[in-house]
Amino acid sequence: MTRKPPSQKVNRLGLPMTEYKGLPSTLCKGCGHDAITSQIVKAFYESAIEPHRVAKMSGIGCSSKTPAYFLSTAHGFNAVHGRMPSVATGAVLGNRSLVTIGVSGDGDTASIGLGQFCHLLRRNVPMIYIIENNGVYGLTKGQFSATADKGAALKTGAINDLPPIDCCTLAIEMGCSYVARSFSGDPKQLVPLIQGALSHQGTAVIDVVSPCVTFNNREDSTKSYPWAKEHEELLHQIDFVPHFEPIEEVEYEEGESKDVEMPDGSVIRLRKLERGHDPSDRRSAMRILEDTRGKGELLTGLIYVDPQADNFFDLLNLGDRPLAQLGEEELRPGPEVLDEVMKSLM
Amino acid sequence: MSTTPSQPVAEESQRERRQTIVNDFSIQVATPNGSGSQSSNNVLMRSIFQMGIPVSGKNLFPSNIQGLPTWFTIRVSKDGYVGRKKEIDILIAMNPQTAREDVENLEPNQVVIYDEPLKLAKIRDDLTFYPVPFTDLAGQVISNVKLKKLVANMVYVGSAAELFGIDMEQVEAAIGKWFEGKPKAVDFNVKAARLGAEYVRDNLEKRDPYQVKSMNATQGKIIIDGNAAAALGCLFAGATVMTWYPITPSSSLCETLIDYLNKYRLDKDGKATFAVIQAEDELAAVGMAIGAGWAGARSMTSTSGPGISLMSEFVGLAYFAEVPCVIFDVQRVGPSTGLPTRTSQGDVSSLYYLSHGDTKHLVLFPASMAECFDFAGRSFDLAERFQQPVFVASDLDLGMNNWMADPFDYPDKPYDRGKVLTAEDLDKVEQFARYRDVDGDGIAYRTLPGNDNPRGAFFTRGSGRNEQARYSERPEDYINQLERLARKHRTARKYVPQPLLEEPEGAQIGIIAYGSTDVAMPECRDQLRQEAGVETAYYRIRALPLCDDLRDFVERYRDIYVVEQNRDGQMADIIRLEVGENSPKVHKIVHFNGLPIDARFISDAILEREKSVGN
Secondary structure (H helix, E strand, O other): OOOOOOOOOOOOOOOEHHHHHHOOOOOOOOOOOHHHHHHHHHHHOOOOHHHHHHHEEEOHHHHHHHHHHHHOOOOOOOOOOOOHHHHHHHHHHHHHOEEEEEEEHHHHHHHHHHHHHHHHHHHHHEEEEEEEOOOEEEOOOOOOOOOOOOEEEOOOOOOOOOOOHHHHHHHHHHOOEEEEEOOOOHHHHHHHHHHHHHHHOEEEEEEEEEEEEHHHHOOOOOHHHHHHHEEEEEEEEEEEEEEOOOOOOOOOOOOEEEEEOOOOOOOEEEOOOOOOOOOOHHHHHHHHHHHHHOOOOOOEEEEEEOOOOOHHHHHHOOOOOOHHHHHHHHHOHHHHHHHHHHHHHO | OOOOOOHHHHHHHHHHHHHEEEEEEEEEEEEOOOOHHHHHHHHHHHHHHHOOOOEEEEEEEEOOOOEEEEEEEEEEEEEOOOEEEEOOOEEEEEOOOOOOHHOOOOHHHHHHHHEEOHHHOOOOOOOOOEOOHHHHHHHHHOOOOHHHHHHHHHHHHHHHHHHOOOOHHHHHHHHHHHOOHHHHHHHHHHHHHHHHHHHHHHHHHOOEEEEEOOOOOOOEEEEEEHHHHHHHHHOOOOOOOOEEEEOOOOOHHHHHHHHHHHHOEEOOOOEEOOEEEEEEOOHHHHHHHHHHHHHHHOOOOOOOHHHHHHHHHHHHHHHHHHHOOEEEEEEOOOHHHHHHHOOOOOHHHHHHHOOOOOOOEEEOOOOOHHHHHHHHHHHHHHHHOOEEEEEEEEEEHHHEEEEOOOOOOOOOOOOOOOOOHHHHHHHOOOOOOOHHHHOOOOOOOOOOOOOHHHHHHHHEOOOOEEEOOOOOOHHHHHHHHHHHHHHHHHOOOOOOOOOOEEEOOOOEEEEEEEEHHHHHHHHHHHHHHHHHOOOOEEEEEOEEEOHHHHHHHHHHOOOOEEOOOOOOOOOHHHHHHHHHHHHEEEEEEEOOOOOOEEEHHHHHHHHHHHHHHOO
């Protein structure tokens, strides 16, 4: 007797969620990074991105292993420690039609990779950059990274005596045009943030607090699961309406919601909570980050966005066709050009 | 008159020869850095070139913006020798800081043209001195103090032209070319040159033997520097992503390429078919080049020794992950900051083995302007064919100095994009395994990101992997991959630019050289033959890995001299490893004072050893 298989739910492209999955994770059981992986899968599925159009980039560290765990039919590149931004920049320029997602950790981004991270943002290279932030080096078994809190203690008893780098503040300072923060235990918020990032045409940074269950899950750690759960302060509730779905009427009361229109026609819908933060206001974004720092709050949501910012392609005057696909006829000037140059040197 | 001894006649003709030495001398101009002498030196060199006489120009400059001494040497050689000549025949002394020392260092009987207020004639009585009041004369052309200094340089061009018979028409044409589009500048520079010539005509009597006379040896030739030649090569090779971080002496390669790209590589809509990025450092520069190469674009970066050191980790990744990109290394003197504005071939072993673990790269050694152009093109083909970084090892001497060359040939081969599988190709293969040696040459097939056949996807990483590109720490997988990479390297021996050999009859010793050292070779071998009757065979290496015929060459000759510009004889060591039991035959001749090697240095060193061992 054969049983009819249950009909699988598919997205707009007719692809089931399984097409967006990757290899089984080899991270510790309960790792926050795996939760993020699930939200990436969901966001790409819901936004109906063709997996083969995606380039998955990472550096070195636990977080950087995760691109292997989603979109198995996408090309991935696990580069060197802290220097994924340059490889991603080259890849994006080589083929601008790729949808590029970089996954990095706090050590990879804020310690060894701080320089490349900053310059990626200055250039506004079109890509998503997710920081899986747990304040600790996992693969080398528990040393502080540059996002660990001052005074924080590790399993080993080591106390961190340096102030942390706030990746969101830094990103806004560096000119990043899409800055968000989230928590790996908040799938409802993270999925629309990733979808919004997918529609953004510059660098989109999402700093996700992602507890390290093995090395940094002490009660007093601001990167631990219970702490984040208790201290999460939502800036707003977020919905994302992709460009291929009809934009529904705003169901919230007047003055309580804001639609951010992305260049591709999709919409990030923010329902304001009591803070009334306008993410298109850069100064207000800096202020709210400054205000909550030290208050012991984990501010999450879309902190800053400028959908119209010029990106690196505009700056470089690139045509629409990917450079990697240009043929010899476009790339090699004719003999008359060589002749002209030679004559000028005679 | 058969009894008349022939000797006095010979002496007579020798004296005559001494009286006029035609088209065979060197002029050195000593100026302070930043004094604008580049224009006048260029004009002086070009004027001689335009008279059909072979010339080469070398700029010896300090790592400094303004004030420190610079020397520009023009070699005039009827025989077409373009290497450095150690001896200075004519000194144009414009720099008060160095003038005394410059004069003291001259060989007897040489010529000094100097700025009159320097009062150099008193220093020695065995030289010919020509004082000219350059600054005063410049003041007659222009009153602006800053411009007066610049114009004073053009006055010495005119004076030199008058003294040595350089055609004034050619001087004016060269000024016109240099200051093209700036009629005012042409005007006062021509005036300055004429004043310099006039002064000499009216006030000085020629007392030296040097003379230029028109020849026909430069017809149709160009003057270019190696960085510009390489930039042109990259343009025609289809470089699409060029990333760089400024460093002497490689910056002008990128800057020239940017000019060419902006001029010649816009599509019909005016959009760029290239991307140029000035990176934040060399690590980012090479990282971007690797990312772009991975995406399938022809990518490159250009740097010098310190940049190569910084790129080391990334280059190892690209070697192991098998990602193409081209890296130009315009070598300067190391270690560390070394002498940033002096030349060297000191990066040979670091380039060949760059990065940790067992890595070996492809390194090309251009030795001429034509090869700077041609190897640029070939490097992109090799990078894609072998899916790994390819280095082009130029140096400051080639890269930043002025060379005479034949116009470059338009590339006659289509681009080699290597083994890339398209979506359709993938349908035809049974199973795609990114790192499998299908053809036995060590080169696996790759796919590019964006390939819409789901079988084409793979994960690129620097960590251990199996043939399917899956993460693996299994010993047999690792050995399999490392051995394939070694096999690929062996295959490359047949694809890299092959060595050039000259094996005249009667030669018992062989010389091996590469890169800019080759420039001194014709002259050095002529010296050995003409002055000591020593015939030499010559083997010019043009790439690493070394080619198979090297062993036979070393086998054929009694002794082998490897000539290079670094302290340790880096290439000689690589050769010794290659030739095994013949390695005792291999002798090192090294020159590493930061100045380009000269023929006399090499011939003296070879003769000295030949004598000491009784040959």
